[in-house]
Amino acid sequence: MSRQLDFAGWIFVAVMALAAVLVPLATLGTPDGAALHVPTYLVQLFGKYLCYAILAVALDLVWGYCGILSLGHGAFFALGGYAMGMYLMRQIGTRGVYANPVLPDFMVFLNWHSLPVAWWGFNWFAYAMLMMVLVPGLLALAFGWFAFRSRVTGVYLSIITQAMTFALYKEFFRNDFGFGGNNGLTDFKDILGFSLQSDAVKAGLFSISAVALIASYLISRAIVRSKYGKALIAVRDSESRMRFLGYRVENIKLFAFVVSAIMAAVGGALYVPQVGIINPSEFAPGNSIEVAIWVAVGGRGTLVGAAIGAIAVNFAKTYFTGALPEYWLFALGLLFVCVTLFFPLGIMGVLSRIRFRRKRSEVATGTAT
Amino acid sequence: MSEENAKLTSSLLYLDNVQVTFDGYRALRGLSLALAPGEMRAIIGPNGAGKTTMMDVITGKTRPDVGDVYFEGRHDLTRMDEAEIATLGVGRKFQKPTVFENHSVNDNILLAARAPRTVRATLAAKGSAEITQNITRILERIRLTDMRERQAGSLSHGQKQWLEIGMLLAQDPKLLLVDEPVAGMTDSETAATATMLKEIAKEHSVVVVEHDMAFVRDLDVKVTVLHEGAVLAEGTLDQVSADERVVEVYLGR
Ligand SMILES: Nc1ncnc2c1ncn2[C@@H]1O[C@H](COP(=O)(O)OP(=O)(O)OP(=O)(O)O)[C@@H](O)[C@H]1O
Ligand SMILES: [Mg+2]
Numbered sequence A: 001m002s003r004q005l006d007f008a009g010w011i012f013v014a015v016m017a018l019a020a021v022l023v024p025l026a027t028l029g030t031p032d033g034a035a036l037h038v039p040t041y042l043v044q045l046f047g048k049y050l051c052y053a054i055l056a057v058a059l060d061l062v063w064g065y066c067g068i069l070s071l072g073h074g075a076f077f078a079l080g081g082y083a084m085g086m087y088l089m090r091q092i093g094t095r096g097v098y099a100n101p102v103l104p105d106f107m108v109f110l111n112w113h114s115l116p117v118a119w120w121g122f123n124w125f126a127y128a129m130l131m132m133v134l135v136p137g138l139l140a141l142a143f144g145w146f147a148f149r150s151r152v153t154g155v156y157l158s159i160i161t162q163a164m165t166f167a168l169y170k171e172f173f174r175n176d177f178g179f180g181g182n183n184g185l186t187d188f189k190d191i192l193g194f195s196l197q198s199d200a201v202k203a204g205l206f207s208i209s210a211v212a213l214i215a216s217y218l219i220s221r222a223i224v225r226s227k228y229g230k231a232l233i234a235v236r237d238s239e240s241r242m243r244f245l246g247y248r249v250e251n252i253k254l255f256a257f258v259v260s261a262i263m264a265a266v267g268g269a270l271y272v273p274q275v276g277i278i279n280p281s282e283f284a285p286g287n288s289i290e291v292a293i294w295v296a297v298g299g300r301g302t303l304v305g306a307a308i309g310a311i312a313v314n315f316a317k318t319y320f321t322g323a324l325p326e327y328w329l330f331a332l333g334l335l336f337v338c339v340t341l342f343f344p345l346g347i348m349g350v351l352s353r354i355r356f357r358r359k360r361s362e363v364a365t366g367t368a369t
Numbered sequence B: 001m002s003e004e005n006a007k008l009t010s011s012l013l014y015l016d017n018v019q020v021t022f023d024g025y026r027a028l029r030g031l032s033l034a035l036a037p038g039e040m041r042a043i044i045g046p047n048g049a050g051k052t053t054m055m056d057v058i059t060g061k062t063r064p065d066v067g068d069v070y071f072e073g074r075h076d077l078t079r080m081d082e083a084e085i086a087t088l089g090v091g092r093k094f095q096k097p098t099v100f101e102n103h104s105v106n107d108n109i110l111l112a113a114r115a116p117r118t119v120r121a122t123l124a125a126k127g128s129a130e131i132t133q134n135i136t137r138i139l140e141r142i143r144l145t146d147m148r149e150r151q152a153g154s155l156s157h158g159q160k161q162w163l164e165i166g167m168l169l170a171q172d173p174k175l176l177l178v179d180e181p182v183a184g185m186t187d188s189e190t191a192a193t194a195t196m197l198k199e200i201a202k203e204h205s206v207v208v209v210e211h212d213m214a215f216v217r218d219l220d221v222k223v224t225v226l227h228e229g230a231v232l233a234e235g236t237l238d239q240v241s242a243d244e245r246v247v248e249v250y251l252g253r
Helices: A002-028 A040-066 A073-095 A105-109 A125-149 A154-173 A199-225 A227-237 A239-244 A249-275 A285-298 A304-323 A325-342 A346-368 B002-010 B051-058 B082-088 B105-112 B119-124 B129-141 B157-171 B187-203 B213-219 B237-242 B244-251
Strands: B013-022 B025-035 B040-044 B066-071 B090-093 B175-179 B205-209 B222-227 B230-235
Touching: A002 A040, A002 A199, A002 A304, A002 A346, A040 A073, A040 A199, A040 A227, A040 A249, A040 A285, A040 A304, A073 A125, A073 A154, A073 A249, A073 A285, A125 A154, A125 A249, A154 A285, A199 A227, A199 A249, A199 A304, A227 A239, A227 A249, A227 B105, A227 B119, A239 A249, A239 B082, A249 B119, A285 A304, A285 A325, A285 A346, A304 A325, A304 A346, B002 B013, B013 B051, B025 B051, B025 B066, B025 B230, B040 B187, B040 B213, B051 B175, B051 B205, B082 B090, B090 B157, B105 B129, B105 B157, B129 B157, B157 B175, B157 B187, B187 B205, B187 B213, B213 B237, B222 B237, B222 B244, B230 B237, B230 B244, B237 B244
Parallel strands: B040 B205, B040 B222, B090 B175, B175 B205
Antiparallel strands: B013 B025, B013 B066, B222 B230
16 A cells, blocks of 8 residues: 555646646647637646645645544645735735725724734745744644643534634634634735736646645655654554653644644645735634545545545535535535545555456466466 | 672563552552563553553653663663653553554554654665565564555554554564464454464564463463552563462462
């Protein structure tokens, strides 16, 4: 299984690398209607899927390899998104409805006269990127430190991660929390001086997302293949045994949790300029649960599977919500139940079974001749 | 008191008047025990005597309500957690074999082997010929050389027990606590295990809990009999089996 998995991983990396190069060429270098032309809306759609895939890989790192079923990863994704959104908001400047050079529109609308401290520095891209890493990273560090030290595990841990994202969901809804309330942040104009409306920027964001997904996969892969990764799996399978061997289980969990949170935040930061909005609904508890479903469908504890699961399920979601919107949640639930009952290793498990069978039949024909 | 002090400082492991209560049930009722450096000790006693609970107390899994537990005369084990105690040099083999089922035999030993255990050290850890050789030597001693790349979960019950002993060897602790190492083993496996443990005892202090009297006789070491959470008798196996109270405890139930 592990060799096949690695093979699948490299194929995935190759496909993503090719997409990163070819998609911009196909969308920019060809006229509308040409055979190879990729319409911009598709580029944006798939760019969004790639961000979800980063989030799924991040969750798989902690769930698949350390047994931490976080149902709050959507919060880290959203925080990364808000950091990017705040940068994009401040780039609007005088082009806003109220043409205030410093204050975003919603602040003028709320009659605020000065920029809240939380917003300082977000006019600089580098500062926004730093916050994108620091805020979710520190939240994960603090949350994990308390949770893992007090040895909260299993369902209880999942529940408190849900509570975490729910609390943020409620906070971000409030206007006086200072992040745009219900409407969130939107009407972005440009990023680093390039217009977000241009096809080139959209294609570029797609490529960057593909590269970020490759990086997330390769970093996670390096982590799980190291001796630390073996310790991570050992913690998943027998936490107390690891303690009696002298490992500080809480530190092992904490590292993976923080890395994973930052990875999720990167996904969120890339997501926002592609969809053009970030609002509190990204913190909704249901979103985080959906991420776990993507991972389960793709194959938990495989990394590649998580990415494939995210892309496949979201592709299906886009189709369903267009064709039969009222049935999507049922379909998703059914999918989850079927996967847990019949395909515990998800898509990756099915793929490996097919490959295994083919190999066996090759052996069979080999002896026949 | 000064005699007690001398006993404390000269012992590798020293338990004095240890009491543990679970929901009103007194599992340990004033257990006292001293183990000399380099000693091997067998602990016997009927089911529920508190043998496993004693190991839980020594390894930091269970905090005693009352009593002292000292390691090397100076480390107060009642104030430390599992990882700290393990780092001091106390290794443990569980009653039910617990190996990392999804890892290979090789990786089980690798994780147990003495090496820095921090996140940073394990992230940066590189394999080396020395580590490989060390694992090879251990596998020979626990008779699992051919199973090196096998998943631990696919081993037989007896082989898992051995793998766990191998993990203890790799951990190389000063004190080994071994809980019922031959439970569920065939006679030949039992004999092989006794040989392994005797060999280990040459370089380590060992506490073995076991029900199997033939096995205990084979070990040929000082025996402590536990009953209802306290020591009932201590001495050679012949001495304790001649003790009327011991006979009563074992036969009178
Ligand atoms: N965590 C616990 N909670 C409640 N009771 C416990 C707990 N652990 C042990 N006990 C009780 O304490 C008593 C001593 O148990 P212990 O496991 O130490 O016995 P033992 O000597 O190892 O027995 P055995 O030979 O069956 O392994 C038993 O009656 C047991 O039911
Ligand atoms: Mg026991």
